[in-house]
Amino acid sequence: xxxxxxxxxxxxxxxxxxxxxxxxxxxxxxxxxxxxxxxxxxxxxxxxxxxxxxxxxxxxxxxxxxxxxxxxxxxxxxxxxxxxxxxxxxxxxxxxxxxxxxxxxxxxxxxxxxxxxxxxxxxxxxxxxxxxxxxxxxxxxxxxxxxxxxxxxxxxxxxxxxxxxxxxxxxxxxxxxxxxxxxxxxxxxxxxxxxxxxxxxxxxxxxxxxxxxxxxxxxxxxxxxxxxxxxxxxxxxxxxxxxxxxxxxxxxxxxxxxxxxxxxxxxxxxxxxxxxxxxxxxxxxxxxxxxxxxxxxxxxxxxxxxxxxxxxxxxxxxxxxxxxxxxxxxxxxxxxxxxxxxxxxxxxxxxxxxxxxxxxxxxxxxxxxxxxxxxxxxxxxxxxxxxxxxxxxxxxxxxxxxxxxxxxxxxxxxxxxxxxxxxxxxxxxxxxxxxxxxxxxxxxxxxxxxxxxxxxxxxxxxxxxxxxxxxxxxxxxxxxxxxxxxxxx
Amino acid sequence: xxxxxxxxxxxxxxxxxxxxxxxxxxxxxxxxxxxxxxxxxxxxxxxxxxxxxxxxxxxxxxxxxxxxxxxxxxxxxxxxxxxxxxxxxxxxxxxxxxxxxxxxxxxxxxxxxxxxxxxxxxxxxxxxxxxxxxxxxxxxxxxxxxxxxxxxxxxxxxxxxxxxxxxxxxxxxxxxxxxxxxxxxxxxxxxxxxxxxxxxxxxxxxxxxxxxxxxxxxxxxxxxxxxxxxxxxxxxxxxxxxxxxxxxxxxxxxxxxxxxxxxxxxxxxxxxxxxxxxxxxxxxxxxxxxxxxxxxxxxxxxxxxxxxxxxxxxxxxxxxxxxxxxxxxxxxxxxxx
Numbered sequence: 001x002x003x004x005x006x007x008x009x010x011x012x013x014x015x016x017x018x019x020x021x022x023x024x025x026x027x028x029x030x031x032x033x034x035x036x037x038x039x040x041x042x043x044x045x046x047x048x049x050x051x052x053x054x055x056x057x058x059x060x061x062x063x064x065x066x067x068x069x070x071x072x073x074x075x076x077x078x079x080x081x082x083x084x085x086x087x088x089x090x091x092x093x094x095x096x097x098x099x100x101x102x103x104x105x106x107x108x109x110x111x112x113x114x115x116x117x118x119x120x121x122x123x124x125x126x127x128x129x130x131x132x133x134x135x136x137x138x139x140x141x142x143x144x145x146x147x148x149x150x151x152x153x154x155x156x157x158x159x160x161x162x163x164x165x166x167x168x169x170x171x172x173x174x175x176x177x178x179x180x181x182x183x184x185x186x187x188x189x190x191x192x193x194x195x196x197x198x199x200x201x202x203x204x205x206x207x208x209x210x211x212x213x214x215x216x217x218x219x220x221x222x223x224x225x226x227x228x229x230x231x232x233x234x235x236x237x238x239x240x241x242x243x244x245x246x247x248x249x250x251x252x253x254x255x256x257x258x259x260x261x262x263x264x265x266x267x268x269x270x271x272x273x274x275x276x277x278x279x280x281x282x283x284x285x286x287x288x289x290x291x292x293x294x295x296x297x298x299x300x301x302x303x304x305x306x307x308x309x310x311x312x313x314x315x316x317x318x319x320x321x322x323x324x325x326x327x328x329x330x331x332x333x334x335x336x337x338x339x340x341x342x343x344x345x346x347x348x349x350x351x352x353x354x355x356x357x358x359x360x361x362x363x364x365x366x367x368x369x370x371x372x373x374x375x376x377x378x379x380x381x382x383x384x385x386x387x388x389x390x391x392x393x394x395x396x397x398x399x400x401x402x403x404x405x406x407x408x409x410x411x412x413x414x415x416x417x418x419x420x421x422x423x424x425x426x427x428x429x430x431x432x433x434x435x436x437x438x439x440x441x442x443x444x445x446x447x448x449x450x451x452x453x454x455x456x457x458x459x460x461x462x463x464x465x466x467x468x469x470x471x472x473x474x475x476x477x478x479x480x481x482x483x484x485x486x487x488x489x
Numbered sequence: 490x491x492x493x494x495x496x497x498x499x500x501x502x503x504x505x506x507x508x509x510x511x512x513x514x515x516x517x518x519x520x521x522x523x524x525x526x527x528x529x530x531x532x533x534x535x536x537x538x539x540x541x542x543x544x545x546x547x548x549x550x551x552x553x554x555x556x557x558x559x560x561x562x563x564x565x566x567x568x569x570x571x572x573x574x575x576x577x578x579x580x581x582x583x584x585x586x587x588x589x590x591x592x593x594x595x596x597x598x599x600x601x602x603x604x605x606x607x608x609x610x611x612x613x614x615x616x617x618x619x620x621x622x623x624x625x626x627x628x629x630x631x632x633x634x635x636x637x638x639x640x641x642x643x644x645x646x647x648x649x650x651x652x653x654x655x656x657x658x659x660x661x662x663x664x665x666x667x668x669x670x671x672x673x674x675x676x677x678x679x680x681x682x683x684x685x686x687x688x689x690x691x692x693x694x695x696x697x698x699x700x701x702x703x704x705x706x707x708x709x710x711x712x713x714x715x716x717x718x719x720x721x722x723x724x725x726x727x728x729x730x731x732x733x734x735x736x737x738x739x740x741x742x743x744x745x746x747x748x749x750x751x752x753x754x755x756x757x758x759x760x761x762x763x764x765x766x767x768x769x770x771x772x773x774x775x776x777x778x779x780x781x782x783x784x785x786x787x788x789x790x791x792x793x794x795x796x797x798x799x800x801x802x803x804x805x806x807x808x809x810x811x812x813x814x815x816x817x818x819x820x821x822x823x824x825x826x
Contacts, residue, residue: 049791166746
């Protein structure tokens with residue numbers, strides 16, 4: 001038995017490791033993506049005051065702390081049985097839209113972009129954000145940097161800090177915005193709308209204009225017929241901040257539509273001895289192993305999943321792009337992993353448009369951004385769509401609001417089984433007996449999980465879209481036969 | 490032309506926020522690139538451990554290390570980078586004092602596994618599976634690092650030369666620290682590279698005499714936006730916390746939560762904050778004082794040691810080994826189960 005260890009895949013948030021086992025013929029027998037890390041938030045948050053949770057759970061992820069801050073704050077609303085006033089809800093959603101636009105920008109341009117702009121087989125030294133800048137020019141790079149800078153500036157202005165905001169409270173937020181701040185938010189939001197349009201045009205020109213890319217995106221190696229999960233509003237349009245969680249099957253039919261508080265009826269998690277990260281699956285379908293199809297409870301929760309799980313987008317430009325994507329790719333659901341990048345840009349368009357809508361809302365500068373809870377806290381669930389999947393925070397407290405139970409199902413965790421399957425399928429399709437293992441080939445295996453924007457990777461957002469890795473081919477005795485390095489200085 | 494100094498950046502048990510904060514220095518990152526040869530930064534470039542192993546001892550001039558030490562793999566990396574670096578900097582709250590993940594020291598490995606892999610309501614695990622350091626599969630063995638009982642700070646693992654505080658450090662303070670390194674303008678070894686004053690000293694809120702009869706939980710009160718939060722009965726840690734952030738949290742009407750840690754000369758952040766809080770209580774009656782503290786601060790460990798438990802005097806709760814209670818002196822080394 002030969003073995004390929006991709007270890008460490010170091011440009012991840014935390015550490016990831018891929019082991020690919022080859023059979024005697026040199027074909028892929030099996031593959032595993034292991035997560036070698038755990039910090040134990042579900043245990044050590046017990047005993048803490050519930051109101052600390054938005055600040056404690058920020059520290060789960062320094063790249064998307066806004067997602068944890070919001071899910072936690074919403075869980076506190078439910079826990080304390082308090083309904084925030086309209087201004088508070090709109091401020092939170094505005095903040096969250098700004099975060100989304102910023103986060104999706106960084107993923108697309110820094111991580112995914114290089115694969116498409118430079119090409120999966122481009123020289124590895126060029127297949128990174130610096131290569132992208134050189135190819136597309138400083139004019140475009142400047143737009144990307146401005147989008148990121150504006151986003152972080154507004155997140156700090158509203159939430160207090162650019163990383164780890166300190167703003168959410170049960171019943172609202174700690175501070176509202178002034179008219180002067182609103183004007184700046186609106187102005188930068190209009191820039192973001194134009195930036196999103198520009199990004200979709202860029203994708204159209206570079207990816208859709210290249211038949212090789214289109215056939216790669218739609219190839220079987222990068223396709224999984226799983227269930228798809230996402231949050232929808234009352235019209236079944238995509239929503240990041242609030243609504244029902246909807247799951248559609250591989251056949252496109254609605255499997256479930258539920259409120260955050262009902263999540264336990266729909267999602268269960270499985271433990272495997274070889275990873276510290278659990279594997280969620282759909283309870284009513286059941287765990288049937290790492291396999292896809294209508295009988296397997298494996299699901300995806302990604303930008304593409306959200307579009308698949310919804311009937312459309314709530315803003316006009318995003319809706320037009322939504323329709324164009326499905327028209328091009330042959331209707332719903334689209335199950336091509338690499339189409340996730342396109343879906344991410346459709347979401348970027350929606351986030352920017354919604355940002356402007358909310359900045360123009362007459363309630364947004366209101367003084368009534370907070371109400372005090374009056375009821376005894378008991379139990380509460382809060383969900384948002386993190387950029388990388390549906391995020392669930394579930395708290396139970398005593399009557400003083402001291403936590404007695406905490407359960408967290410984090411964005412990327414939803415996709416743990418699907419990512420493992422994608423890596424295995426891509427490896428099986430690409431690594432064949434007798435075939436030379438090239439840099440471009442390995443990069444395509446990487447592309448299988450990079451599309452998920454795994455949160456293990458989200459800290460790498462502004463950086464070269466290339467995982468340094470070392471592949472070791474071993475014989476059955478474990479001796480290294482060949483060592484292949486990429487992106488190593 | 491002189492050779493560029495070699496710089497390394499590494500993360501251990503952390504959230505990635507320190508990395509994002511470093512990138513927040515914007516175009517100054519180009520100056521860093523001009524001045525240093527970055528030899529190891531897993532999130533940016535070459536992440537091979539073997540390349541570090543192949544360096545001569547002391548070959549890295551400066552290593553900025555963020556994250557605490559939670560697993561055997563992180564411990565190995567801390568020891569390796571210490572050996573290879575002339576100057577090792579504990580960068581950010583996790584490496585400096587344990588940060589939020591250090592609150593796990595109120596628990597242990599067994600309890601954390603029990604909750605995460607058995608008791609959480611969505612987990613279904615009838616076979617009682619837990620992650621193992623070695624798992625046999627039909628094709629070969631899979632390995633995971635060992636998860637320790639105790640989260641340790643960097644200087645509880647290896648000797649540390651400097652500290653950069655904050656969760657995460659603000660971009661301007663990061664640039665200050667890098668400038669100090671570039672200009673060879675560093676304080677005495679063992680120092681925190683940061684401000685001498687407190688968050689209180691930099692907070693724009695108006696202050697008068699603090700006398701309070703009640704501490705409020707943050708959800709119980711809508712504070713005046715201009716008056717000192719502690720005077721309004723909100724537990725604001727700014728009085729005990731090192732300056733450097735620019736009082737950002739009070740600027741959005743939220744109390745300081747202490748992420749920059751203690752000021753110079755303070756060994757235990759929690760003790761310092763507790764004494765500051767005690768001094769504003771307007772009572773001489775022990776029973777009343779007790780009630781004021783219990784009502785307003787129901788979780789003293791989590792409130793006073795939110796960021797500093799692992800690195801403070803307490804370090805962790807008492808570990809029980811094989812059902813036998815093991816007494817533990819303050820500050821002593823805790824052995825692993």
